[in-house]
Amino acid sequence: MGKPYREELQKLGRTTQESYAFPIERLKRAVEDSVGHGLVIVASGGSQTPAQYLAELHQEALGHPCRVVTPLIFQSSASYARGCVWLLSAGGRNLDILQACEHAISAGSQSVTALIAAEDTPLQRMLAGYGASRTVAFTLSAGGDGFLATNSLWASCLLLERAYQAGFNDRPEVSMEEVVHLLDWAKATIEGLPEWGGDVVGIGDPETMLGLADLEMRATEAALANVWVSDLRNLGHGRHYWFAERGMATAALCFATPPYLPLADQTVALISQASPAWRIEVPFAGSKARLASIAASMFVAQRMGERIHRDPGRPGVPAFGEQIYKLAVPTKPQHAATSDDEQIVMAKLGRHALSLSEAELALWLDRLRAYRAKLHAAEIPAVVFDFDGTLIESSRRYERLDLSIVDELRRLLAAEVRVGIATGRGGSCGEELRRQLSRDLWKRVSIGYYNGAVIRPLSESKPTAAEQDAVIQEAKRRIGRYVLRPGRGRCRVYAKQCSVSLLDGRSLSEAWCEVAAALHDLVDAGQLTVWQSSHSIDIVSAGVSKRNVISAIAAQANCLPEDVLCIGDRGRWPGNDFELLQMPLSLSADQCSSAEDRCWNLAGTSRRQVAATCYQLKLFEASKGLMRFKGQTDE
Numbered sequence: 001m002g003k004p005y006r007e008e009l010q011k012l013g014r015t016t017q018e019s020y021a022f023p024i025e026r027l028k029r030a031v032e033d034s035v036g037h038g039l040v041i042v043a044s045g046g047s048q049t050p051a052q053y054l055a056e057l058h059q060e061a062l063g064h065p066c067r068v069v070t071p072l073i074f075q076s077s078a079s080y081a082r083g084c085v086w087l088l089s090a091g092g093r094n095l096d097i098l099q100a101c102e103h104a105i106s107a108g109s110q111s112v113t114a115l116i117a118a119e120d121t122p123l124q125r126m127l128a129g130y131g132a133s134r135t136v137a138f139t140l141s142a143g144g145d146g147f148l149a150t151n152s153l154w155a156s157c158l159l160l161e162r163a164y165q166a167g168f169n170d171r172p173e174v175s176m177e178e179v180v181h182l183l184d185w186a187k188a189t190i191e192g193l194p195e196w197g198g199d200v201v202g203i204g205d206p207e208t209m210l211g212l213a214d215l216e217m218r219a220t221e222a223a224l225a226n227v228w229v230s231d232l233r234n235l236g237h238g239r240h241y242w243f244a245e246r247g248m249a250t251a252a253l254c255f256a257t258p259p260y261l262p263l264a265d266q267t268v269a270l271i272s273q274a275s276p277a278w279r280i281e282v283p284f285a286g287s288k289a290r291l292a293s294i295a296a297s298m299f300v301a302q303r304m305g306e307r308i309h310r311d312p313g314r315p316g317v318p319a320f321g322e323q324i325y326k327l328a329v330p331t332k333p334q335h336a337a338t339s340d341d342e343q344i345v346m347a348k349l350g351r352h353a354l355s356l357s358e359a360e361l362a363l364w365l366d367r368l369r370a371y372r373a374k375l376h377a378a379e380i381p382a383v384v385f386d387f388d389g390t391l392i393e394s395s396r397r398y399e400r401l402d403l404s405i406v407d408e409l410r411r412l413l414a415a416e417v418r419v420g421i422a423t424g425r426g427g428s429c430g431e432e433l434r435r436q437l438s439r440d441l442w443k444r445v446s447i448g449y450y451n452g453a454v455i456r457p458l459s460e461s462k463p464t465a466a467e468q469d470a471v472i473q474e475a476k477r478r479i480g481r482y483v484l485r486p487g488r489g490r491c492r493v494y495a496k497q498c499s500v501s502l503l504d505g506r507s508l509s510e511a512w513c514e515v516a517a518a519l520h521d522l523v524d525a526g527q528l529t530v531w532q533s534s535h536s537i538d539i540v541s542a543g544v545s546k547r548n549v550i551s552a553i554a555a556q557a558n559c560l561p562e563d564v565l566c567i568g569d570r571g572r573w574p575g576n577d578f579e580l581l582q583m584p585l586s587l588s589a590d591q592c593s594s595a596e597d598r599c600w601n602l603a604g605t606s607r608r609q610v611a612a613t614c615y616q617l618k619l620f621e622a623s624k625g626l627m628r629f630k631g632q633t634d635e
Contacts, residue, residue, distance in 0.1 A: 232267055450496060
């Protein structure tokens with residue numbers, strides 16, 4: 001098992017070139033969708049190094065604390081899985097990361113992003129059916145790693161670095177030429193170290209501790225030496241006693257960037273009274289220093305292996321080690337709900353459902369049965385959908401519609417059911433639907449662009465432009481003055497709507513509060529409404545509403561607006577589907593309102609967005625221009 005370690009290190013230059021040639025847009029979108037939150041990053045073994053690198057990038061760029069955990073720790077509590085989860089894996093197929101993915105899905109993670117150094121993996125396939133997810137997979141000419149993570153680890157760090165550079169223009173650039181230079185620096189510097197034996201204590205500063213933690217991983221996994229690490233100041237809190245007792249059996253290796261050189265020199269001079277100690281200046285800062293320390297770790301591991309005549313890339317694996325690797329984590333229930341209906345109540349109420357008494361749960365189950373009865377009694381001639389987060393995953397909104405939802409739309413339209421789309425988008429929504437639906441179906445589809453400001457048949461290629469409302473121009477001025485920060489967000493303006501996206505660390509909820517505060521007098525006067533979508537804040541003029549689409553579709557279907565089925569994903573105030581899902585016949589693909597008799601998510605907690613939409617559509621039969629609720633799927 002494994003590969004010659006020296007040969008793997010020789011391929012790092014080529015891996016650097018490939019990492020800078022890899023298309024970065026998808027990973028950049030994943031980063032941008034995570035800006036308002038800290039991350040829980042799940043990784044094991046060598047993948048923990050790029051996981052820690054991601055945590056440093058996110059904290060540095062956005063100010064949100066992040067936590068790196070192993071799959072075992074991640075699965076110990078549902079609280080780890082409720083926010084923005086990132087899964088990092090070299091192969092995307094080990095049992096630990098797959099169980100962690102299952103835990104994230106069952107806990108209803110807000111979003112799950114996977115970075116995998118392999119394609120067509122079980123992890124990628126598992127996430128494909130979870131709405132709030134995105135997978136970035138890549139391969140390298142170096143192939144898979146040997147026993148220790150090398151090229152996949154290096155490429156993962158570089159891809160993450162490029163994604164944060166692309167997303168945030170104010171970050172210092174790390175060019176490919178600079179990365180090649182620091183690789184050369186690391187190789188030459190470590191080759192110049194004197195010989196040493198015994199244990200190693202790695203000592204670092206805030207920018208080099210990552211590389212030293214990587215060294216501990218390499219030395220331990222390949223049994224090269226006993227290595228433990230400490231930062232320059234934590235060493236002074238008792239850990240210095242190790243040198244007093246172990247003396248010449250231990251060597252100290254200190255990586256220090258220029259600001260910490262005086263402290264490093266004083267520390268190394270004192271340790272040298274008891275043990276061999278060397279200080280290596282890492283002449284870089286920020287990401288370059290972190291990358292340089294990781295590169296140095298890789299070359300130190302090579303030196304360690306040469307000293308004991310062991311190849312770190314193929315040390316051999318004992319039979320019991322293989323057996324340990326294949327052990328599974330015992331699963332445990334995270335909440336008491338077990339039945340499908342209880343899961344639907346949980347989807348309706350969110351975390352509040354966990355604190356329901358038996359009597360309260362029974363009451364909500366009765367309300368669910370009553371809502372199902374209302375659906376059973378209805379004959380539905382038309383349906384109005386939200387687009388992002390309902391027909392297309394919000395995390396994949398720049399990609400094509402999934403075939404699963406296209407098939408459902410085709411089924412409804414072939415049965416002569418009228419379809420409306422109520423979207424905050426402009427013409428891109430119609431373009432995608434025309435690509436996916438045959439021309440003979442277009443006549444039964446209408447689109448309400450810009451949250452219902454402009455309603456046009458699908459056959460019309462582009463919504464007609466209109467003059468901007470003065471109140472929208474005033475909203476743009478205030479947002480630019482009071483809300484946006486230079487280089488960290490944008491405000492896109494249309495005729496009767498403007499959409500605000502922030503990239504400065506504020507969550508969507510925080511952004512909504514700040515936008516609403518800046519426009520409060522215009523909102524109070526009824527001139528504007530401020531909504532929160534799955535990825536932006538939308539400000540619309542008076543009279544602009546997704547309910548306009550319902551009225552238009554009802555007129556086309558010759559029915560009352562109350563007879564139209566409405567499906568969206570942001571049904572909870574101030575979600576931009578709140579008005580849409582206040583209609584009597586309404587279903588949510590994600591967030592629900594607290595209304596007892598509408599806006600239920602019958603897909604439960606294990607499906608979100610497109611998967612939830614498809615599941616709920618399958619609960620309906622469609623024929624002769626009508627949808628009828630049958631209450632179960634054929635799955």
